Amino acid sequence: MRIAAAATAMVASALALLDCSGGGGSASKAGGAGGPVTLRLATDDEPTSPPALQAKEFARRVNERSRGRLRVEVVTDAVKPDSDYERLLVKTVTSGTLDLGLFESRSWDRVGVTSLHALEAPFLVTTDALVAAVIGGGEGRDMLAGLERAGVVGLALLPDVLEHPFGPDRPLLGPDDYAGGVIPGTKTRPYTTVLGALGATVEQGQGLDRRRHIGGVGGYNQQGSGIFTGNVTFFPKTNALAINARAYERLDADVRSVLSEAAAATRDWAIATTPTDPERARSYCTRNDATGRAIALASRSDVAALQAAVAPVYAELERDAATKRMIARIRALKGRVGNEPGPPAPCRDKEAVIVSDAARPTAALDGVYRFDVTAAELRAVGVAATEAIDAFEGVYTFTLAGGEYCFEQISPKPQSPNPYFVPGDCGTYAVDGKRFFLNFAAGGPAEWRWGRTGDGALEFAVVRSGSGSWAPKDVSRVYVAEPWKRIGDAPADRSQWRGAQRDARDSH
Numbered sequence: 008m009r010i011a012a013a014a015t016a017m018v019a020s021a022l023a024l025l026d027c028s029g030g031g032g033s034a035s036k037a038g039g040a041g042g043p044v045t046l047r048l049a050t051d052d053e054p055t056s057p058p059a060l061q062a063k064e065f066a067r068r069v070n071e072r073s074r075g076r077l078r079v080e081v082v083t084d085a086v087k088p089d090s091d092y093e094r095l096l097v098k099t100v101t102s103g104t105l106d107l108g109l110f111e112s113r114s115w116d117r118v119g120v121t122s123l124h125a126l127e128a129p130f131l132v133t134t135d136a137l138v139a140a141v142i143g144g145g146e147g148r149d150m151l152a153g154l155e156r157a158g159v160v161g162l163a164l165l166p167d168v169l170e171h172p173f174g175p176d177r178p179l180l181g182p183d184d185y186a187g188g189v190i191p192g193t194k195t196r197p198y199t200t201v202l203g204a205l206g207a208t209v210e211q212g213q214g215l216d217r218r219r220h221i222g223g224v225g226g227y228n229q230q231g232s233g234i235f236t237g238n239v240t241f242f243p244k245t246n247a248l249a250i251n252a253r254a255y256e257r258l259d260a261d262v263r264s265v266l267s268e269a270a271a272a273t274r275d276w277a278i279a280t281t282p283t284d285p286e287r288a289r290s291y292c293t294r295n296d297a298t299g300r301a302i303a304l305a306s307r308s309d310v311a312a313l314q315a316a317v318a319p320v321y322a323e324l325e326r327d328a329a330t331k332r333m334i335a336r337i338r339a340l341k342g343r344v345g346n347e348p349g350p351p352a353p354c355r356d357k358e359a360v361i362v363s364d365a366a367r368p369t370a371a372l373d374g375v376y377r378f379d380v381t382a383a384e385l386r387a388v389g390v391a392a393t394e395a396i397d398a399f400e401g402v403y404t405f406t407l408a409g410g411e412y413c414f415e416q417i418s419p420k421p422q423s424p425n426p427y428f429v430p431g432d433c434g435t436y437a438v439d440g441k442r443f444f445l446n447f448a449a450g451g452p453a454e455w456r457w458g459r460t461g462d463g464a465l466e467f468a469v470v471r472s473g474s475g476s477w478a479p480k481d482v483s484r485v486y487v488a489e490p491w492k493r494i495g496d497a498p499a500d501r502s503q504w505r506g507a508q509r510d511a512r513d514s515h
Contacts, residue, residue, distance in 0.1 A: 048107035059081065093195055094117035116195065122156070125334045129241050146340065155252065163271060170225055172239055174221055178236045201241055205317065220434070227290065374406075374495065374497055377402065385399065385488055387488070441457060455467040455487060
């Protein structure tokens with residue numbers, strides 16, 4: 008809604024009150040006496056992420072509505088990467104270090120806000136239409152009101168993505184696919200509660216047990232590859248726009264109107280322009296930035312089993328009376344919004360690797376293997392990227408046993424180690440006849456054909472690379488450039504595998 012001329016005049020005078028030099032906030036006069044007032048806004052650290060793009064749109068609309076007298080500066084590096092990144096980002100706003108914040112709404116849980124917990128209820132908000140109805144109606148306003156508990160004023164909830172489970176080499180269909188597995192990510196609700204109810208563990212940082220890595224939860228807009236379960240939607244990811252309460256109280260009512268109207272307009276813009284889940288699903292299997300993408304569908308019995316398994320999450324959420332009432336309101340709204348769209352069509356891009364149910368480990372491959380790959384040999388097998396050649400030449404030691412592997416690389420250039428390699432990298436593998444599936448610790452799995460040379464060494468040929476955005480596209484060829492010579496038995500104790508690799512390294 009356009010600001011009336013009289014209100015605009017009031018804004019000009021009210022902006023003079025925004026000099027926060029004595030109030031502890033970060034607002035400042037950017038243009039000297041009579042110049043525009045700047046409010047600083049913390050958002051996601053990726054400038055092209057949905058929250059960051061929404062923040063830029065909000066800033067544009069604030070400038071437009073105030074006719075340049077009020078400016079929002081978007082800060083995408085407000086805090087450094089940290090295991091407690093979400094809480095630190097929230098603290099920039101609650102402490103008044105920055106005036107505004109626009110980031111994942113679930114981050115507010117880290118400072119005790121519970122009013123947004125209904126958005127974390129699994130299998131409740133599962134369509135774009137329902138997301139729009141919730142965040143654009145009374146439910147959204149009431150959930151934002153709960154941010155006052157953290158000393159901020161909620162301005163808007165905005166859409167981001169619907170989140171589905173995915174696995175690197177096989178889909179996560181029923182509860183059994185989660186039991187005992189590890190999923191990398193930040194330990195924020197709702198991941199820990201929902202995945203914990205299914206028997207999985209969320210881990211982050213360098214301590215990730217990659218041998219138990221089963222996949223993750225996210226939207227089709229993520230980087231890399233994987234096999235999504237298209238008809239399982241755990242919850243939506245939404246973003247919250249809020250302002251520090253002390254900074255807000257210092258503003259004239261008409262200036263507050265500028266912010267509120269810009270926030271509402273940004274929310275409506277985001278609802279209208281954010282790609283829908285079906286659109287993202289279609290794009291996921293057709294974009295050409297990575298390989299190994301696919302979408303599968305769970306059976307009705309698998310979906311029912313998942314819903315039954317997460318029932319304790321509802322019991323926990325509904326201990327809070329306000330959350331219980333909000334869940335009931337959203338269920339009623341869901342009935343009024345109408346039928347959900349059907350699940351996306353299953354798809355598989357030409358490079359996708361789907362491990363068959365028949366694939367199993369085989370004791371015939373157990374052992375410790377070593378091979379040496381030179382830059383010339385990498386070029387000979389088609390590794391074209393210079394950065395891949397520089398990073399991946401060297402001596403490799405692989406330990407294979409019981410469907411698990413670990414490996415180590417010794418680079419001929421120790422002064423510039425491989426940026427894609429983590430010492431002692433581990434993962435899983437499986438064999439189906441002559442098909443060998445190597446599940447990379449990051450990115451999609453590789454499918455190779457395997458055999459033996461005359462002297463008994465393992466040799467491989469790439470069928471599908473399986474690599475994703477984590478490394479150069481042709482990296483799978485690195486591991487098949489030379490036969491793998493068996494140099495010993497795999498230690499029965501997995502904890503000794505890294506020691507076995509060090510022994511192999513030292514003997515080299």
